[in-house]
Amino acid sequence: MAAFSGSLFAATTPAKPAAPAPVVKPKTVTDWCTPLAARLPKVSVDDCRNTKLQPTGTNSLNGFPLLARDLSASAKHPHAIKVLLIGGIHGDEQTASAIVFKWLENIQKSSEQEFQWKVAPIINPDGLLAPKPRRMNAHGVDLNRNFPTPDWQKEAPAYWSRVTRSDPRRYPGKAPISEPESRWVYDTIEKYKPNVVISVHAPFGVLDFDGPTSPPSRFGRLIYNRVGVYPGSLGNYSGIHKDIPVVTIELPNASQMPPDAEVQRIWLDMQKWIRQNIVTSTKTVKRL
Numbered sequence: 246m247a248a249f250s251g252s253l254f255a256a257t258t259p260a261k262p263a264a265p266a267p268v269v270k271p272k273t274v275t276d277w278c279t280p281l282a283a284r285l286p287k288v289s290v291d292d293c294r295n296t297k298l299q300p301t302g303t304n305s306l307n308g309f310p311l312l313a314r315d316l317s318a319s320a321k322h323p324h325a326i327k328v329l330l331i332g333g334i335h336g337d338e339q340t341a342s343a344i345v346f347k348w349l350e351n352i353q354k355s356s357e358q359e360f361q362w363k364v365a366p367i368i369n370p371d372g373l374l375a376p377k378p379r380r381m382n383a384h385g386v387d388l389n390r391n392f393p394t395p396d397w398q399k400e401a402p403a404y405w406s407r408v409t410r411s412d413p414r415r416y417p418g419k420a421p422i423s424e425p426e427s428r429w430v431y432d433t434i435e436k437y438k439p440n441v442v443i444s445v446h447a448p449f450g451v452l453d454f455d456g457p458t459s460p461p462s463r464f465g466r467l468i469y470n471r472v473g474v475y476p477g478s479l480g481n482y483s484g485i486h487k488d489i490p491v492v493t494i495e496l497p498n499a500s501q502m503p504p505d506a507e508v509q510r511i512w513l514d515m516q517k518w519i520r521q522n523i524v525t526s527t528k529t530v531k532r533l
């Protein structure tokens with residue numbers, strides 16, 4: 246699919262964010278998992294607690310902590326590939342968060358770990374926990390259009406008004422990384438310096454890829470098929486402009502999980518692709 250060209254577009258209409266989502270204020274640590282499990286298919290409160298997710302220090306607009314877990318590689322992999330695995334940047338794609346919980350369980354169970362992981366299953370808790378789960382954060386911003394791609398100020402609002410016809414579900418915000426949730430992802434890429442980013446979505450049932458190495462051909466039943474390049478998207482920002490490969494996994498259904506065997510097949514195929522295609526800066530890089 247052709248990349249977006251900002252030159253097609255002229256002035257923009259004023260931005261109109263969607264109505265704010267109601268405030269959710271968790272009172273204690275154990276409160277995190279109760280509202281999350283109520284929204285996530287096949288994730289119980291105990292499953293959630295067992296993942297030992299920790300607050301990152303960044304809260305959503307409504308005050309819900311962004312949660313993450315760091316897992317080191319085994320000692321025999323001292324220069325392990327660093328993977329940033331995120332889910333749920335769109336709050337109405339519940340399976341995209343739930344499957345990351347399942348994979349986090351796999352990492353915790355495995356006796357030997359060849360990669361170094363930073364896992365954040367719920368990037369947009371306010372969208373997920375809204376009375377009806379919704380794509381955007383509490384400011385009505387589509388977080389996956391809020392990353393600082395070049396010429397964002399010109400391209401992102403123009404694309405929104407002209408191509409999406411000011412679809413409130415795709416509002417990119419007033420400025421790049423204007424939102425605490427997208428800023429956390431941005432800062433994490435800066436500080437953690439992942440060798441690859443995996444971002445899980447639903448419901449298009451495909452794999453998308455942006456970046457300098459070979460795209461995956463398939464994970465489980467999901468086949469590589471370009472979804473597109475958008476101003477302000479994470480794939481565009483990280484994969485194309487930072488040269489950090491981004492795999493976008495689009496599960497086939499936003500509310501119903503794939504069968505357990507498929508959850509595991511996607512997981513195994515993903516690791517195989519990472520092993521074969523991603524290099525760390527400490528190794529000799531043979532770029533295509």
Ligand SMILES: [Zn+2]
Binds near residue numbers: 338
């Ligand atoms: Zn999405």
